[in-house]
Amino acid sequence: MFSQAMLELIGIGILETLYMTILSSVLAYILGLPLGILLVITDKDGIAPMVTINRIIGFIVNIFRSIPFVILLVALLPFTRMVVGTTLGPNALVVPLVIGSAPYIARLVESSLKEVDHGVIEAAQSMGASPSQIVFKVLIPEAMPSLIMGGAIAVITILSYSAMGGFVGAGGLGTLAINYGYYRYQVNIMLITIAILVLIVQGFQELGGRLMRRFDKRL
Amino acid sequence: MANREPMIELIGLGKTFESKNSYVKALEDINLTIYEGEIFGIIGLSGAGKSTLVRCINYLERPTTGKVIFDKTDLSEVGDRELLKIRQSMGMIFQQFNLLMQRNTLQNICFPLEIAGVSVKDAKKRAYELLDVVGLTDKAKAYPAQLSGGQKQRVAIARALATKPKVLLCDEATSALDPTTTRSILELLREINKNLGITIVVITHEMSVIEEICNRVAIIDESRIAEIGDVEEVFMRPKSKIARQLVFSGANHIDSFVGEDKCRIIFDGRTSFEPVIANMVLECRTPVNILFADTKDIDGKAFGQMVIQLPEDESSKKRIFAYLEMHKIPHEEVL
Numbered sequence: 001m002f003s004q005a006m007l008e009l010i011g012i013g014i015l016e017t018l019y020m021t022i023l024s025s026v027l028a029y030i031l032g033l034p035l036g037i038l039l040v041i042t043d044k045d046g047i048a049p050m051v052t053i054n055r056i057i058g059f060i061v062n063i064f065r066s067i068p069f070v071i072l073l074v075a076l077l078p079f080t081r082m083v084v085g086t087t088l089g090p091n092a093l094v095v096p097l098v099i100g101s102a103p104y105i106a107r108l109v110e111s112s113l114k115e116v117d118h119g120v121i122e123a124a125q126s127m128g129a130s131p132s133q134i135v136f137k138v139l140i141p142e143a144m145p146s147l148i149m150g151g152a153i154a155v156i157t158i159l160s161y162s163a164m165g166g167f168v169g170a171g172g173l174g175t176l177a178i179n180y181g182y183y184r185y186q187v188n189i190m191l192i193t194i195a196i197l198v199l200i201v202q203g204f205q206e207l208g209g210r211l212m213r214r215f216d217k218r219l
Numbered sequence: 220m221a222n223r224e225p226m227i228e229l230i231g232l233g234k235t236f237e238s239k240n241s242y243v244k245a246l247e248d249i250n251l252t253i254y255e256g257e258i259f260g261i262i263g264l265s266g267a268g269k270s271t272l273v274r275c276i277n278y279l280e281r282p283t284t285g286k287v288i289f290d291k292t293d294l295s296e297v298g299d300r301e302l303l304k305i306r307q308s309m310g311m312i313f314q315q316f317n318l319l320m321q322r323n324t325l326q327n328i329c330f331p332l333e334i335a336g337v338s339v340k341d342a343k344k345r346a347y348e349l350l351d352v353v354g355l356t357d358k359a360k361a362y363p364a365q366l367s368g369g370q371k372q373r374v375a376i377a378r379a380l381a382t383k384p385k386v387l388l389c390d391e392a393t394s395a396l397d398p399t400t401t402r403s404i405l406e407l408l409r410e411i412n413k414n415l416g417i418t419i420v421v422i423t424h425e426m427s428v429i430e431e432i433c434n435r436v437a438i439i440d441e442s443r444i445a446e447i448g449d450v451e452e453v454f455m456r457p458k459s460k461i462a463r464q465l466v467f468s469g470a471n472h473i474d475s476f477v478g479e480d481k482c483r484i485i486f487d488g489r490t491s492f493e494p495v496i497a498n499m500v501l502e503c504r505t506p507v508n509i510l511f512a513d514t515k516d517i518d519g520k521a522f523g524q525m526v527i528q529l530p531e532d533e534s535s536k537k538r539i540f541a542y543l544e545m546h547k548i549p550h551e552e553v554l
Contacts, residue, residue, distance in 0.1 A: 137333065
């Protein structure tokens with residue numbers, strides 16, 4: 001059905017997509033996790049209320065969340081060139097992927113951490129736990145199953161964003177689908193990339209679900 | 220109490236919650252002293268301010284006015300860091316247990332020790348000691364989701380005792396438990412008080428809990444202390460309206476017999492097997508209607524109370540009161 005060369009392109013596309021998705025997810029979490037934690041603890045009912053800081057972070061997060069990713073991708077091109085020296089290839093796409101998804105992750109983390117029962121936090125406070133002890137010994141461990149599920153959602157979102165990079169020559173399955181499936185009307189390429197993307201999404205979701213069940217001691 | 224050293228002193232304590240355009244006074248002018256080694260009860264209806272009060276004791280809520288003096292330290296004068304340290308000498312348990320759901324029993328009990336910076340080895344050793352105290356040695360590796368309500372509260376008690384606190388604050392600790400489990404938890408608290416000498420503050424809305432384990436009680440109503448005193452005294456001769464209401468718990472309908480004269484007869488253990496009401500009826504030759512009765516037989520002595528409806532005519536009424544006076548049966552007219 002496909003030539004050897006085509007199969008190789010598909011193989012490289014899969015690897016590039018996975019590379020972009022995983023690297024961006026890790027970097028986006030390095031940025032988004034602390035932001036999410038800050039959103040929770042500086043809330044007016046949080047463990048270290050700082051309303052002004054909370055408003056500022058919330059505002060910045062909302063700005064980035066309201067820009068559609070395709071537009072953010074193009075708007076960030078000069079910045080991307082500054083950081084990685086090029087606007088082409090998987091490494092270049094990581095920049096907008098991280099910036100575009102970190103605020104989203106911050107909100108995901110925020111909602112996971114807010115699920116932790118206030119009573120448990122209060123119990124920790126009654127034992128003399130400091131805010132940082134509460135974050136690392138209560139909030140994060142107690143919210144772990146929910147954080148893992150949020151992680152699966154984030155990774156899948158980043159994967160779908162990465163496909164949009166096809167329009168700016170980022171590489172990966174998105175580029176393959178657009179260059180061959182769209183510009184050259186090779187419907188079978190389009191269909192095979194879609195099928196592969198579906199499989200990858202299923203894989204991440206399944207992995208997330210399994211990890212969650214393994215971590216959750218409430219079941 | 221042999222030694223009357225004050226453990227917790229609340230002086231002119233007040234707490235106001237501020238929201239956008241309203242003030243809610245949760246506590247007003249609370250003055251009370253809780254002594255070392257006693258079991259002190261704080262009772263009130265929901266919304267009376269008792270939960271806020273207990274949170275002021277360990278400064279989870281900062282009082283708006285007044286002072287909290289814990290073990291000779293004025294909490295308003297200590298810094299944040301020192302406050303965290305002081306909280307380690309005040310254990311607290313809750314209605315909803317508030318255990319860490321992702322940690323097993325042993326890890327839950329080790330938690331306050333981790334916070335206090337105790338080494339893992341020492342923490343585990345201490346945790347096993349405490350599991351023994353609360354009778355859950357076989358549940359060390361169980362997660363909270365696998366435990367019953369009573370077991371969870373036992374874990375919570377062990378956890379609260381881990382740092383060897385001087386005070387144990389119990390916020391509605393038995394309100395989510397069935398009567399049998401409640402009794403066993405109260406029994407455990409009493410043992411802890413007796414064997415470890417820990418001062419216990421019990422917050423509850425149930426008079427039965429107070430009766431069961433407390434030495435003294437404060438009754439909170441509408442943000443203020445309505446009454447304070449020894450449990451027996453308050454129970455037998457409640458002075459305030461709210462105290463009567465709580466002592467008559469489950470008998471609120473008494474209030475609905477408006478306009479009728481009622482009399483409360485108290486069984487204080489003195490009247491034992493004597494058929495008090497029957498004798499009174501026979502002697503006074505007038506029937507009485509029993510509106511409410513709550514008596515317990517402890518070692519052949521009757522404890523509790525009964526509310527009877529008095530006859531309409533004055534002479535019968537007088538006969539009844541004369542009879543009660545003569546036989547020295549504690550009683551009072553309920554209006």
